[in-house]
Amino acid sequence: MSGSTASGLSPKLAKLLNEPPISVELLPGDGSEWLANASSEHAPFLFVDRNLGVPQKAAYKAYLEAVPQFHSARQRLAESSQPPSKHDIADAAASSSVLLLVNPAHQSALNTRKSLVELDVLDPAHELRFTDALLTLREGAKQSILWQHRRWLLRCIHRSTIPKSLFLSPGDGDGVDSLYSLVLDAEAFRAEFAVVEKACEVYPRNYHAWAHRFLCAQALISLLPGSDDSSPPPGPLMEVVREELARMRLWIERHISDYSAIQYYRQLEGLFPPKSPLHTLSMKDTMDKHAIELVRAYPTHESLWLYLRSSLPFVPCTPDAVPPTEQGEATTLVESFLSSGAKNDRPARRHAVWFVAWMSWTSKKIQLDGACMRKIVDIAETITPLTVAELVACLREHGV
Template identity: 90%
Template sequence: MSGSTGSGLSPKLAKLLNEPPISVELLPGDGSEWLANASSEHAPFLFVDRNLGVPQKAAYKAYLEAVPHFQSARQRLLESSQPPSKHDIADAAASSSVLLLVNPAHQSALNTRKRLVEFSVLDPTHELRFTDALLTLREGAKQSILWQHRRWLLRRIHRSTVPESLSISPSHGDGVDSLYNLVLDAETFRAEFAVVEKACEVYPRNYHAWAHRFLCAQALISLLPGNDDSSPPPGPLMEVLREELARMRLWIERHISDYSAMQYYRQLEGLLPRESPLRTLCTKDTFNKHAMELVRAYPTYESLWLYLRSSLPFVPCTPDALTPTKEGGATTLAGPFLSSGAKNDRPARRHAVWFIAWMSWTSKKIQLDGASMRKIADIAETNTPLTVAELVACLRDHGE
C-alpha cells in the first residue's frame, strides 16, 4: 500500500501478518504495558518468536488506513478480465489482511483472498497458515465464515479421491462445505485438530470449531479402509484416530463443562462402523464407563449427566431397566445422590432426579406432560431423601 498516509501503520502491520505469525493477540488500549521493554524494531507492534501482539488503538488506525486501499484494489480485481497487476495483488492482499485482523468475519476480504488464490497469485498453503493465526483471536475463533474459508483452502490444496461430478454424496451432505473424499495425510489431520484445540481454548464451547473437527474426523475415517490405490496407507491414519480418541478423553476430563466436546466425542464414536475392527482397535473402555467415572467425580456438572445419557449403549425399554445392578450401572450411580439430604449435595441430587426421570421415560415407565414435568422439578428442588424405586413410584403415581 504505497499510498498510505498518516502514521503508515497499515503497511507495517500487513508486512508482519504476511510472515504469517503463529498467533495474534489484540492488546488493550495502546499496549504500553507490553511494549515498555520491547524492541523498537516492530513498534508499535510486539513481534516475538513469530507471535504478534497488536495494540487495539493501532489496529483500528491501521484498519481505517486499509479500507480505501482495499476498496479500490477489490474494484479493479472485479472489473478486470485480465490477470491482476502486481500492484493490485499486493494492495489487495495487504489491505485485506489488516481488515481481517480487526474483523475476521469480513466476507468481502475473504472473498477477495479467495479470488487471489484462484488467480494463482496467493499460495493457498500460505493462506492456510494465515488463517491459523486469525483463529487464535477470540473474535476469529468463533466465526463460521473463517472456518468455511479454511475448508475451501483445504479443498484447493488437496485432491479428491473421486471425480468432481461424483463428489456429492447424499449421506455426507451436499458436498459444498465438506472434506469428505479429500486425500489428506496424517500430518494435515494433526494440524487441523491442533488448530481446533487452540481455537477452543481461546473461545470455549466453540460450536463452529467442533463442527470443523467433526468434518475432519469424517474425512479421516473415510480414508481408513485404504481400498483404493489413491488413498493414503491406513497405518499413519489409524494412529491419528487413536490419538484423537485419547486426546478427546483427556480434553473432556480437563473441560468438564464443555458439552460441545462431549457431543463431538460421541459423534466420533458413531462414525466408526459397527462391525468394523476399528472399534476394538481404538476404544479400550466404553464411553459409558468414562461418563460414569466423571459423574462420580464431578456430580454437580449438568454437562456430565448429559454426557452419561448420550453414552448409554442403547435406549432402555425393558421392564428392569431401572433396577440397580451389582455391576454399578448408571441407575446405581444415581442412587446415593438421591438418598442424600445434605444441602451441599442439592445440585448433584437435582441432576440425579432428572436423570432417573429421563430413564423412566425412555423405559416407558412414565409419560411426560406439563404436569409431570412440574412434579419432577418440584422433587428436584427438595432435600427429601429418596431411593430410585421410590422416585419412580412417585412419578408413576403422579402420571396416573
C-alpha cells in the same frame, strides 16, 4: 508496497501479517504495558518468536487506513480485463489482511483472497497459515465464515478421491462444505486438530470449531481401508485415530463443561461401523464407564450428566428387560446422590432426579406431561432422601 501504503500503520501491520505469525492477540488500549521493554523495531506492534501483539488503538487506525485501499484495489481487480498487476495484488492482499485482523468475518475480504488464490497469485498453503493466526483471535475462533474459508483452502490444496458430484449425499458431510474424500496425510490431520484445539482454548464451547473437527474426522475415517480382520488396519492414519480418541478423553476430563466437545466425541465414535475393528478400538475403554467416573468426580456439572445419558446402551422397552451392566452402575451412582439429605449435595441431587426421570421416560415407564414435569421440579428442589425405585413410583403417579 505501493505508494498508497507508503506511510501509516496499515503497511507495517500488513507486512507482519504476511509472515504469517503463529498467533495474534489484540492488546488492550495502546499496548504500553507490553511495549515498555519491547524492541522498537516493530513498534507500535509487538512481534516475538512469530507471535504478534497488536494494540487495539493501532489496529483500529490501521483498519481505517486499509478500508479505502481495499475498496480501490478490489475495484481495479474487478474492472480490469487484463491479468492483475503486482501493484493491485499487493494492495488487495495487504489491505484485506488488515481488515481481517480487526473483523475476521469480513466476507468481502475473504472473497477477495479467494479470488487471489484462484488466480494463482496467492499461495493457498500460505493462506492456510494466515487463517491459523486469525483463528487464535477470540473473535476469529468463533466465526463460521472463517472456518468455511479454511475448508475451502483445504479443498484447493488436497485433491479428492472421487468427483464432487458423487459425494454430495446426506451422509457425506456438510454438502459442498465437506472435506469428505480429500486426501490429507497424517500430519495435515494433526495440524487441523491442533488448530481446533487452540481455537477452543481461546473461545470455549466453540460449536463451529468442533463442527470443523468433525468434518476432518469424517474425512480421516473415509480414507482408512475397510478390514474384517480382528485388528485395526495399520498405518499413520490409524495412529492419528488412536491419538484423537485419547486426546478427546483427556480434553473432556480437562474441560468438563464443554458439551460441544462431548457431543463431538460421541459423534466420532458413531463414525465407526458397529462390527468393524475401528469400533472395537474406539470402545476399548467404554464411554459409559468414562462418563460414570466423571459424574462421580464432578456431580454438579450438567454437561457430564448429559454425557452419561448419551453413553448408556439402549434399553428395550419391555417389562422384563434386564438393564445392561453399565446402566446398573449408573443407577447405583444416582442412588447415592438421591439418598443424600445434605444441603450442599442439592445441585448433584437435582441432576440425579432429572436423570432418573429421563431413564423412566426413555423406557416408557412415565409420560412427561405437565403434571409429571411439575412433580419432577418439586422433587428436584427438595432434600428428602429417596431411592431410585421410590422416585420412579412417585413419578408414575403423576405421569403414567
